[in-house]
Amino acid sequence: MKKMIPLLKSTNLYDDAIRRYQELLQLKQVKENAITKAPPGKIHISHNKNHEQFYLRENRDEKTGEYISKSNSSKLKSYLQKSYDEKALKLINQEIAVLELFLRKSNCFAESSTLNQSNHFDENSTKNPLNHPIENRTQSQANHINKGKKPINLIHPVVRIQQIYSSYPEEAKKYINPIDMSDEDYVKHWLNIPYDGKGILDYVPYYETDRKERVRSKSELNIANALAVKGIPYKYECPLLLKNGFTIYPDFTVLNVKERRVKYWEHRGMMDDKDYAKNAVSRIKTYVNNGYYLGIDLIITEETSSSPLGTDEIDAVINKYF
DSSP states (O other): OOOOOOSSOOOOHHHHHHHHHHHHHHHHHHHHHHHHHSOSSEEEEEEETTEEEEEEESSTTOSSOEEEOTTOHHHHHHHHHHHHHHHHHHHHHHHHHHHHHHHHHTTOSOTTSHHHHOSSOOTTSTTSGGGSHHHHHHHHHHHGGGGTOOOOOOOOHHHHHHHHHHTSOHHHHTTOOOSOOOHHHHHHHHHTSOOOOOOOOTTSOOEEOTTSOEESSHHHHHHHHHHHHTTOOEEETOOEEOTTSOEEOOSEEEEETTTTEEEEEEEEOOTTSHHHHHHHHHHHHHHHHTTOOBTTTEEEEEOOSSSOOOHHHHHHHHHHHO
């Protein structure tokens, strides 16, 4: 009997589009409400040598405006957030219109759906992104791809939203709560969150990493340096608060940038010691009881005095999880 081979692979394209569309509609409402409640006026950022100054302008004709001191953080936050929200809302509306076009043409909407009740999209209106002069030019360029011309430089809608936050100077970013940010901004934000580690006293033996951090063993030194070389963000002995209010200090809290989540890396360096091994097993149970599971949230490496952890093993773990 001839084996049937499916001609089309399964796809989550439509599910993802519907989910994204619904999320954008909710976000649109939130941002519209926030902008409505925001105080009148626009904020102007003046770049002065190595720092920025902020001015409030009540109308477009103003060339200077009212200076806002950085000590007035609440006022700066309200106006900078408003500035960000207005820019984000434009891109949100654009993406909603494109998704409505896609979902309508794909027959994903029922007759009584939100699409037919909304005013976001009209195939014959100028709100249709395909009727916009800029989009028409882009569409025209895209049509040339099949004619052997150079492909256009496409920018993902998610990246466009991320670029809004990236466009603000560092002094302004701390006042803005973005809906999304680039990997670079996310890493910088994550690393800048302060924490109090366990610390190693001067009289206790330690190793110093390439970043001048103190760690407790040669293997931890190799793990830290390997992560740093590969550009993977991590924190050494960053506190983790458990359900019972007790705090533990994982050896490494490592950020998986693609997934935007952390994984805890515990290295168990004395597994040939009976008491040490017993405590190590108890430690894993603690993680599991708090919802952190091996291979998902938790990474374990081990060694004994006769079988040390090799750098090739460290690289293999990093390549697997990050």
